[in-house]
Amino acid sequence: MASNTPASEAPFDAFGGGAGPAAPDTEWNPDEGTLRSGGRHRVVKQRSNFARSSTVLGVGVIAAVGAGGLATAQEKPPVAISLPDLPDLPDLNLPAAEDLPGVGELFADDQADQQIQDTIAATGGNPNPLTAATYVTPGTDDASATTRAAQASFTTQNATAEAAPTRAADAGEILRARILQQAEQQQASADAAEKLAAEKAAAEKAAAEAAAAEKAAEEAKAKAEAEAKAKAEAEAKAEAERIAAEKAEAERLAQLAASYSMPLSSYSLSATYMQSGSMWSSGYHTGLDFAAPTGTPLKAVHSGTIKSAGWSGSYGYRVVLELEDGTEVWYAHLSSMTVGAGQTVTTGETIGRVGATGNVTGAHLHMEVHTAGGDGIDPAAWLRSKGLSL
Template sequence: MASNTPVPEAPFDPFGGPGAVGADDPDGFAPGAYETASFTPAPGEWNPTEGSLRAESRAGGRHRIVKQRSNFARSSTVLGVGVIAAVGAGGLATAQEKAPVAISLPDLGLPDAHDLPGVGDLLPGGEEETAPRESAPAPAGGVAAKPLTSVTYTAPADTTAGTEAEERTATAADAGEALRARILQQAEQQQQAAVDAEKLAAEKAAAEKAAADAKAQAEAAAKAEAEAKAKAEAERLAAEKAEAERIAAEKAEAERLARLAASYSMPLSSYTLTSTYMQSGSMWSSGYHTGLDFAAPTGTPLKAVHGGTITSAGWSGSYGYRIVLELEDGTEVWYCHLSSMTAAAGQTVTTGETIGRVGATGNVTGPHLHMEVHTPDGSGIDPAEWLRSKGLSV
């Protein structure tokens, strides 16, 4: 709000100078100067009073007094009063639970707050509720103990005016309370908005974290599934390889046995197994059987199981007639209880060649071939297992 700017005036000098009486008129009169026969100011002295000016005016004299006014001071005072009235009416001073602050305003003869431009519209009541305003008497301490919201509306001399003042005070208090309520409501709304924003941010962060966790879990599951598939594929390939290797090994063994079978032969074409290797019994002096017995009729031809050399052919006590065939690797095959021998010692024979015939010579209970197999170091082994190792079926 701008203050009232004073109208430019001619400077006033009571001791003569531009603007003084008779300064521009040789006869002592100038436009606006005093024209009176009874008043002659002494040089260097000017101190008129309201009475003297009124008397001179009655005497028919003309005068002009340059009145000095401090518009800035009055504007500041009016502005201060207007602000106080607006603050009281608007309810900004709503600290009603606190002790009231006493103030005192001198009676400056100022217009009522309702008459102030732009201020009267803010006050409750308008022109209908405007009451004469008197200045509050100052207490001994110089400060009137009245609340800020009730200073403008004090009229203790008139009961009706007092009631209206109380109503205005209540209205101002209600307006202040309403403003306070609006402020609190706005604060609560702002606080609730902040809480909602924080909650929304927390929910968003939780959703993002859950999405990230789900993505990580999905990636981990996909990785685990890929690893499982790769492992299963590797196991499948390993199993297939092992199976292929087993089949190849069996095939190779079958081929080897076939080759061996082609080079090895059973000693008899037709027979019946009557006693097995290491079979126990009292019929044998050692308490157990040391070979494999093939029962067959006397005179059944005996074949060389493999090519080799006849190292012995003759009588051998309880073995009866016996032929010993030594193979290339040093293994010896014994043919015992023969009825006759068709190969002599030192003779080289081939696989399947007839070397003798079945008989019942020596310690026997009937005609049969007693066959023993000895390793190069002289240890006896199971003839049935040895024949099977050569691809033959016993």
């Protein structure tokens, strides 16, 4: 709102802009009353082509800048603008635009219109308003160029205003495309990271499984080797024990052989244990016969005590040697006896001689072996058990 009531103004001066003489080359000097009433001081000192060209140039520049501002404003959201209330202005009888010096050419210069269209086409419909205006050197009278520059600015402003919705749509599509591209890139990066993490996890899992398998294989191999070693050691131990047992048995037999002796040094076996035949009253032979010439010395097979020595019916002369474990060895059919009952003898000592007394068919030694319980056993097996060979 205006705060003061405007004072009456002087008649319009087209050249000076204030009240005063209508002639373009005169001055108007307001008095104190005019200034107090709110009048303005307009002084026209000189009118020339330079002043007219400068005026038109200013209009062109303002138009160009305005066009640029409008083009920029088209890209921004609208802003509400409030204007103050203006008082009613009196009819100033302004001249028509076509009658203004230098401005009327804007409506009649066809060549300038063509140049403007060429400028818009060359700049893609969005020329820089500042560069669209033609710079006019001060002091020249190129009003046409200035006019064309101003017209180009206004035309550019209209073209920019018409193209603003399209540019806004294009900018929105570009922004949308960039957002989608960025989202795709982020998704691709996330997928790549996830794939890399999965591959890394798979590689680590495979490595762990390979390490576990290798460890298990090593453990299995070590276990197999340990078992094989233990088996080999057990076998070696068993073999060593077997060898040791055989050696111990051999030593035992050697000791027995050293402590036991064959009853005859030279002989031939003429009848074996449990051999059947009519010559024996029981139907089978109860001992082992060593055939040898009469008078051949008989040896004690082991150290012991003479239990009996004398005649024994069908056995003829017989000597019974009792050993420490109770075993009895019978010597029968002797021709003579060199020991008596209760006598202690040692291994290899002579106890009698071969003969043919009793129930015989020829000279020989009939030998029997009885356990401590009185049961008869095979004399040949007993002699072998003592390390002796027949």
